[in-house]
Amino acid sequence: MDIGDPLNADAILYDQYMAAVGETLRDPEIRDAFDYVWVTPGQVRAAMIRDAATVLAATPREWAEYRRSREHIAARVVTVADGIRDALKEDERDVQLAKRALVAGVIGLATVVAGLFGGIWSGLSLLIWPGLVITVISGLAFAGSRLLGGEGAHRYLERIHAWALPVVTTWVSEFEGSSSPRNVLIAALKEHELAAQVRLRINALRRDHLSNSFTVYASPGLSEVFDSSYHVPTAVARELDALLSRVSGASIGIAGPRGAGKSTLIRRFCEDPQGSHERGDLRCLVSAPVEYAPRDFVLHLFATFCRRTLRYLRLPDASQMRRRSRVVGHVLRVIGYGAIAWTIMRWPDFFGDLLDGFNAFVMALTGRDWVASGADALRRIGLSANLVAAGVMVAGAGHILVLLYLRHTRWRAASGVEQALARRARRYLVQIRYLQTHTSGWSGTLKLPIGLDGQRTMGLSRVEQPLSYPEIVATFRAFADDVAEFLQPDHRLFIGIDELDKMGSGQEAERFLNDIKGVLGLSRIHFMVSVSDDAMNAFERRGLPFRDAFDSSFDEIIQVGPLAYEESLRLLYRRVVGLTEPYVAFCHCLSGGLPRDLIRAARRVVRNGHDLSEAATLARICSAIIREDLMHKAKAIMALSAAHSIKPDMLDLLHGLSRNEAPGISAPEVLKIALSCASDDSALDFVVYAYFCSTLEQVFADDLTAARMKEGAEFDALAAARRAFALDTRLAWRAISSVRRSWDLETWDLPADPA
Numbered sequence: 001m002d003i004g005d006p007l008n009a010d011a012i013l014y015d016q017y018m019a020a021v022g023e024t025l026r027d028p029e030i031r032d033a034f035d036y037v038w039v040t041p042g043q044v045r046a047a048m049i050r051d052a053a054t055v056l057a058a059t060p061r062e063w064a065e066y067r068r069s070r071e072h073i074a075a076r077v078v079t080v081a082d083g084i085r086d087a088l089k090e091d092e093r094d095v096q097l098a099k100r101a102l103v104a105g106v107i108g109l110a111t112v113v114a115g116l117f118g119g120i121w122s123g124l125s126l127l128i129w130p131g132l133v134i135t136v137i138s139g140l141a142f143a144g145s146r147l148l149g150g151e152g153a154h155r156y157l158e159r160i161h162a163w164a165l166p167v168v169t170t171w172v173s174e175f176e177g178s179s180s181p182r183n184v185l186i187a188a189l190k191e192h193e194l195a196a197q198v199r200l201r202i203n204a205l206r207r208d209h210l211s212n213s214f215t216v217y218a219s220p221g222l223s224e225v226f227d228s229s230y231h232v233p234t235a236v237a238r239e240l241d242a243l244l245s246r247v248s249g250a251s252i253g254i255a256g257p258r259g260a261g262k263s264t265l266i267r268r269f270c271e272d273p274q275g276s277h278e279r280g281d282l283r284c285l286v287s288a289p290v291e292y293a294p295r296d297f298v299l300h301l302f303a304t305f306c307r308r309t310l311r312y313l314r315l316p317d318a319s320q321m322r323r324r325s326r327v328v329g330h331v332l333r334v335i336g337y338g339a340i341a342w343t344i345m346r347w348p349d350f351f352g353d354l355l356d357g358f359n360a361f362v363m364a365l366t367g368r369d370w371v372a373s374g375a376d377a378l379r380r381i382g383l384s385a386n387l388v389a390a391g392v393m394v395a396g397a398g399h400i401l402v403l404l405y406l407r408h409t410r411w412r413a414a415s416g417v418e419q420a421l422a423r424r425a426r427r428y429l430v431q432i433r434y435l436q437t438h439t440s441g442w443s444g445t446l447k448l449p450i451g452l453d454g455q456r457t458m459g460l461s462r463v464e465q466p467l468s469y470p471e472i473v474a475t476f477r478a479f480a481d482d483v484a485e486f487l488q489p490d491h492r493l494f495i496g497i498d499e500l501d502k503m504g505s506g507q508e509a510e511r512f513l514n515d516i517k518g519v520l521g522l523s524r525i526h527f528m529v530s531v532s533d534d535a536m537n538a539f540e541r542r543g544l545p546f547r548d549a550f551d552s553s554f555d556e557i558i559q560v561g562p563l564a565y566e567e568s569l570r571l572l573y574r575r576v577v578g579l580t581e582p583y584v585a586f587c588h589c590l591s592g593g594l595p596r597d598l599i600r601a602a603r604r605v606v607r608n609g610h611d612l613s614e615a616a617t618l619a620r621i622c623s624a625i626i627r628e629d630l631m632h633k634a635k636a637i638m639a640l641s642a643a644h645s646i647k648p649d650m651l652d653l654l655h656g657l658s659r660n661e662a663p664g665i666s667a668p669e670v671l672k673i674a675l676s677c678a679s680d681d682s683a684l685d686f687v688v689y690a691y692f693c694s695t696l697e698q699v700f701a702d703d704l705t706a707a708r709m710k711e712g713a714e715f716d717a718l719a720a721a722r723r724a725f726a727l728d729t730r731l732a733w734r735a736i737s738s739v740r741r742s743w744d745l746e747t748w749d750l751p752a753d754p755a
Helices: 011-025 028-037 041-050 052-056 060-087 091-122 124-149 153-176 181-205 235-246 262-270 294-314 323-346 348-366 370-380 385-433 469-487 506-519 533-540 549-553 565-575 581-591 595-615 618-639 648-658 667-675 681-699 712-726 729-742
Strands: 250-255 282-287 437-447 453-463 493-498 525-531 556-559
Touching: 011 028, 011 041, 011 181, 028 181, 041 052, 041 181, 052 181, 060 181, 091 124, 181 565, 235 250, 235 262, 235 556, 250 262, 262 282, 262 493, 262 525, 282 294, 294 385, 294 469, 294 493, 294 506, 323 385, 385 469, 469 493, 469 506, 469 525, 506 525, 506 549, 565 581, 565 595, 565 712, 581 595, 581 618, 581 681, 581 712, 595 618, 618 648, 618 667, 618 681, 648 667, 648 681, 667 681, 681 712, 681 729, 712 729
Parallel strands: 250 525, 250 556, 282 493, 493 525
Antiparallel strands: 437 453
């Protein structure tokens, strides 16, 4: 079922979605921001309605479950509709139905007339109601046969089907109760995504989004770096999604520089979303230790996985979510059977007359007196209306009991697997935590009359020895594989190992992987491990005549690189309202496109903007941040002065900057002074950084135009120059000079290397 416009296809979803949007727009942060950005709430509502499919898809798990639920209900409705269509395709059946309906209608009318005229004298007025029932049913059958038997019948059916399908699907889905996929989707949207989507559209609707004015009122979205609510769907995330959709299980390394978002990406798949109250994919996340013993870490992973499995099994599953709808179905069945029985007992004569009328209708359609023959046989054996009513109740009770038994049988089968997994998880937790001792035995005493006695005692002590490391690995693999089998086909198992790139050296990380790779490589489990760039380089050398732990441990390694300018723009637009593009571009260049540093830079922009208050402009804010950076860099170089010989004039410059003796000095002035000083390698790093800061200060001035802002590629080039510092100082200098030439700024040659 193609949902298309989800709000148009589901009226209840539309009401809930608009209520959630209205609640978000009333949030103080959003409400007060409208006074500064020249955007109205009506514009934002219209944008949220237009982009509803994109907004709802921002919670992928809940959106997919909602779509599956709609498709399942729609499939059942379509099956019924197709059966009706197929049954009405035969023209002969339509003709026969029309003839029989016409005959039955005539009989019904005759019965009504007989009741109207004959009832005055002979008491036949009771024939009126059966006659009316026969006439109405016959009329509907005749009209349906004429409508459905024509050449355009199928076109009418298709139109009715297209109109009724979403309506019926929505109505049926209402019986799923408060835990329906629709309600879960809206709850997840409100908790994790809606505020970010509203901020994004407010910023996009601004007419002055290229302005140099500072208009940030509040920025709570910048307070949490790892909040999954602000995840930006980058090209790397889409690549990983595509990979996971193709394989049922894999060991995947997540590589990249620190601050690039490896932990955010792993947490997206391996950390439980906050506020989750239902079963989805099973997720388990642990952090790699800086110092470790392989056996202890695998035990820690095993214990964490057991605890996570126990919590997961305590959550309600999809069948339990539909328990309310099943209860409603049983209640309706009880009411239906009870109404029939009560009608039979309350009006036994009416029931008999209705039976006679139905007999006439059946005779008209089939030509046989089946109903009357059966009724006469029942009367001969003395069957009363009360007995018939009791039979209806017994049949209804039997029907409901059969349904309950079948569902209970299915529930016991599923529950047995869950209970077995839970028992195993508890047993493994006990084995991991304790060394158990079991003692059993017997004793007895024999006393003789002459005062002598004897005693014998026997005992047996069993001590459970700790498992060896290979046994731990084998037990973990077996249990994890059984849990993954239990989850399939609806859910998946993710296990993440974070912080592996924080180990002191690549050799330590490689040795760690060698020691634990026995737990990796299960066919139905997705393992994700954060690794360093060294691991990525080693993996790319696969196929050459040497292998290492990285090559042999992973099925695939995903490279998490820095953000492009457009991705940085989306990330900050989702977190803060009022930050215009020039400030975003400055943060992007200063951070090199690394998400963690990008958010830190945005915090500094907001803090300095609020400190400057009315005097806050692009040039003032950027210059203040650049001076802070130069001061911190000077302090770091000064700390190395005891171990490295630095020329006195350079030392004076660094000392003055570190003490902020000249608060009004600009980055270009610092650069000119630094270039005139002979420098060694450590001071040369400062000169190159001053070159970068001078470029930032000259680019992000108050005369930065909107036309120049639209050339985002230049900001990516400046961010790449910032990242080049981690590779080579001279490479960074050349990259900065290239950017300066594109902006028509003066360039300098790199100072000569010290002798």
